[in-house]
Amino acid sequence: MSSVPLKCPSRASHVGSLLRPKSLYEKRQALEAGQISPEELKPVEDEAIKQVLKLQRELGISTITDGELRRTFFFDGVFNRLEGMTYIPNRPISTFKSYIPHCNLMHAAGLMEAETVYCTGKIKRTRPFYVDDFKYLKSLIPADDVKSIKLTMCSPSWFHQRHGSDLTYDLSVYESDDEYFDDLGKAYREEIKELYDLGCRHIQIDDPTFCYFCNEDMIVGMERAGVDHEALLDTYIRAINVITEGRPEDLMISVHMCRGNYKGGVHFSEGGYGRIAIKLFNTLDVDVFYLEYDTERAGDFAPLVHLPLGKVVVLGLVTTKNPKLESVEELKIRVNEAVEVLCQGSPKRSREVALNQLAISTQCGFASVWEGNPVTEEDQRRKLAVLVEAAKQIWKSA
Template sequence: MSVNPPYRADIVGSFLRPEPLKAARADRAAGLIDDAGLREVEDAQIRDLVQKEADNGLALATDGEFRRSWWHFDFYGMLDGVDLVDLDHGIQFQGVQTKPKGLHLSAPLGFSETHPMLAHYRSLSATIAETTGAQPKFSIPAPTVLDFRLEPDHIDPRVYAGRDAYVDDLVQTYRDAIAAFYAAGCRYLQFDDTAWAYLCSEEEVLKARDRGIRTEGLAERYADILNRVLAGKPDDLVVTTHVCRGNFRSTWISSGGYEPIAEQLLGRVAYDGFFLEYDSDRAGGFEPLRFLPRGEQTVVLGLITSKSGELEDVDAVKKRIDEASAFAPLEQLALSPQCGFASTEEGNVLTEEEQWAKIREVVAISEDVWR
C-alpha cells in the first residue's frame, strides 16, 4: 500500500451526516441551542467518524464536512469580498434543483487568517492526534469553481472591471489559503472542482455561455490560474483535486468523457493527484489518461459509486483498473469512491452501513491490486 497521499485506498471527503448532527443543526436553526452547543455535537460526531474511518481500513481521515451545509458555499462565503446571495434559480441536477444560492463580489477578494475553516482543520488534526494517528485530509472548493459560477452581474464594477480583473486577487487568495493551512499543519489538501467536469459537457458549456461566461479558452485559463496558485507550494504539501460531475441527493449534472480537458488538466496542471469519477459510462473511457506525465502524479480512479448502496462487482472493478493501466502506469493509479457521500448536508440516498461497506470494498480491492 502507498505510504504517502494520495493513498491506494482514498476518499473524496464527505460522509453522511449522523442523526445527532442533523438534530443539532435543526436545533441551532430553531434557536434551541447556541453555537457552542452545536460545536459540542459536531466535535463528538467528528471524533466518532475519525475512529470509524480507521476501523474501516483507511490510512487517512477527514471531518466528513460535518461542519458545512455545502461543499463550496460555506468556504466561499467566509472569504473576504464574497457574499452569499439568493438567486432566482438554483443549480439544475437531473430531476432536482439545489437551493437558489449564488456568489457576489462586493469587495476585493482575500483569505483571512480568521477564516473559520482553519479552525476546522486544527480541530480535525487534534482529534486525529488524540485517537487514530491517521493522515488528516482537508478539502476546499477550487478557485476555478468560483470563476465558473460567478455570474457577470454579480461582480461589483466599483471593485473589479470584469472577470479578468479579479484573477490576480483570486490567485493570491488561494496562495494565502495554502500558506495558512500549511502553517496550521495541513499536509494533504484537496481542491474540489466541478468546473473541469462542466467543460466535458457541451450542454453545460452552452449554459455557461448563456450566463455570460466566455467559454473559449476556458480550459487554458483554468490551467494557468491553478498553476499560478500551486507555484512555490511546499514540497511536503500534497495538493490534489477532485473533478466532480455533480453530487446532490444521488443525482448528477455533467456527462461527457475527459478528452476535452485532459491535455490541459492532466498534462499541464501541477497537482499531485487527480480524483476522477469513473463510476458510470457518462465519464467515457480511460484513453484521456494518456496525457498524465510519467512520474509521481497519481490518478485516483473513482470506480466505486457513492450514489447508491449497491456494492460493485469486485472482479469488474479490478478489470477496469487493469484497463486504465493501459493508458497510465499502475503505480500512478489508486482507487476511491467516485465522490463524497454528502456533498451537501442532505446526503446521498444510501444508509450509513452501505456507506461503510463501500469504504471497505475500496480498501479490500486496493490491498489486492497494489499488494
C-alpha cells in the same frame, strides 16, 4: 522512467465528505428548523467527528478527513469568510448563466431568484477558512499521523461559473478575471500556508466546473451565448495554478473533478474526460487528479493515455449515489483496464509504472450537502471496506 517522483494519497480513500452520524443529523435538522443555535450544534459535531475518524481508522483508510461534518454544503467556509464577498439571498435568476448545468435546472424550474455570493470589494482573507477544523482533527490523532490529514476546499471558480465574467464581481473593483482570481488566489495561498505550518500536507480542491466542460449541452449553450469556452477553461486552470504556485515540495495538491452530488445523489453533468484531458493533465499544476468513473456518463478510460509521468489519477470507481455494493473483483478488473491505457501513454510505460500512477476511491463524497446521499451508514462502511480490500489485493502493500 520509474524514478519519476510521485506524490500519492493512500491507495484506497474517499473523496472527503461522510454521512452525518444519526445524532448529528438530527441536531442539524433542529438547527435548520430554528430550534437550536449553532453553539448547541458544535459539541455534537465534535463527537461525530470522533466517530467518523474511528470509522476510517477501523477500515484501514490512512488518508483521513473530518468528513466535512461542520459544513452545510461542500463549499461552506471559503467565500462566506472572505472580505469583499457579499451574500445575496435573492439575486435574480437572470444573473445565473443558463448554460451552466445546475443553473439550467434552476431556470427550467421557473425560479425567479436564488441565493449566491457577489464580489463587491477587494478580496482579502481576514479570517481563516478551515484552520480551527484542522486543529481539532489534529488534536484527535498521534503527531506522526497529522501528515495523513486531507483538507478539502472548493474551487476558486465555484461562484464565477454561475455568473460569468460579467456578473461575478463589480467592474469598478476588478477589471478582469485575472485580477479577480489573482486576489482570490492570494487568499487561498494564505490559508494553505497557515494550514501547512500546522502540519497539513494534503489539500484537495473540489471542482465541479471542469466536468461541465465535458458536457456537450453546455458547450453548445456557451457558443450560442458567444462565450469562448476554451478561453474560460484556460482561465479556470490559471485560477488554480495561482493557488498552487510556489507551494512547498512536500505539500500534495489534488483536484477532484465532480459531476454534481446534490441532495439524493443528484448529478448535473455528463460526458467523458476526452474534451479536457490533454489540457488539464498537462497544464493544471496539481499532483493528483480524482476522477469520477462510477457510471457510463463518465466515459471510458481512454483519456488517461494523456496522463504524463509524475502525476497520479485516483479512479472514483465506487459510487456514493446508491447502496449497490461493488465487488473487489470488479474493481480489480477496472484498475487493470486503466493500467492498459496508461501503458500506451507518451512516453509508453511499464505496467509497474502505470499501476504506481493509480489509486482508487469513491466517485464523490457521501454527503456534499448535509442531508447526504440515499445510502445508510452501513452502506458507507461496506463501500469503504471494499475499497480497502481491493487496494490490498491490487497493490499488495496498500
